[in-house]
Amino acid sequence: MSGTASLQKDANIVVLGTDSVGKSALTVRFLTRRFIGEYGHIESIYSHNVMLDGREIVFNIWDFPFSQELPSGTYTKDKRIQWADGFILVYSICDRASFNGIVRQVQYIKAAKDFIDMEKVPIVIVGNKRDLHHQRAVSSEEGQLMALATGCQFHEVSAAENYHSILMVFHGLVDRLQEGRSVTRRPTGIKSIVKSMSAVFSRRRTDSV
Numbered sequence: 001m002s003g004t005a006s007l008q009k010d011a012n013i014v015v016l017g018t019d020s021v022g023k024s025a026l027t028v029r030f031l032t033r034r035f036i037g038e039y040g041h042i043e044s045i046y047s048h049n050v051m052l053d054g055r056e057i058v059f060n061i062w063d064f065p066f067s068q069e070l071p072s073g074t075y076t077k078d079k080r081i082q083w084a085d086g087f088i089l090v091y092s093i094c095d096r097a098s099f100n101g102i103v104r105q106v107q108y109i110k111a112a113k114d115f116i117d118m119e120k121v122p123i124v125i126v127g128n129k130r131d132l133h134h135q136r137a138v139s140s141e142e143g144q145l146m147a148l149a150t151g152c153q154f155h156e157v158s159a160a161e162n163y164h165s166i167l168m169v170f171h172g173l174v175d176r177l178q179e180g181r182s183v184t185r186r187p188t189g190i191k192s193i194v195k196s197m198s199a200v201f202s203r204r205r206t207d208s209v
């Protein structure tokens, strides 16, 4: 807003997770503070400026499904993975299959990032729909253990009920991102980011991505 920000950084964040875990709900909650209820199935990139501890951060958030089987080797060409600085992996605490998918997603991301020699990959695992405790199928402890085992951060949240817990997810990720940036910077330039974003804006999600 004003020109007084001491530092401006961009943060490219990809939100992953199987169908209906609340990826869009979480993203829209962060962007607007609101929970709308229904979000459709459009793959989207959002841009959002936030002041964090005196720094202006431009969040570019790419919300896309990860339900397809991913043949080994494709990660080297996966622009979405290469584009991202950090990842939010979402599962629903009511859906064990969505939780089981997280390990595969972490492995996929780490393999892709290893390929471009990135030392640290900031990943946050998020158990969503905490408000539906009567339908819980995954305990908090399981989520925490998974995060510990994979070297990720962990949060349990309810996009439906709570804005602040969602804010903490994004803040935590940015903190890890800043740490990682002092170590390395990925080679992806602004041109490829613009290309990737254009590709997404011009197409709807299909099951054959």
Ligand SMILES: Nc1nc2c(ncn2[C@@H]2O[C@H](COP(=O)(O)OP(=O)(O)OP(=O)(O)O)[C@@H](O)[C@H]2O)c(=O)[nH]1
Pocket (backbone or CB within 6 Å): 017, 018, 019, 020, 021, 022, 023, 024, 025, 026, 036, 037, 038, 039, 040, 041, 042, 065, 128, 129, 130, 131, 132, 157, 158, 159, 160, 161
């Ligand atoms: N009770 C509850 N429902 C939620 C929560 N988050 C999302 N939902 C609901 O779960 C459904 C799916 O939410 P979405 O945000 O569309 O999920 P998504 O992962 O983006 O889904 P896809 O685009 O199909 O992959 C919607 O009906 C939401 O209203 C939550 O924290 N609590």
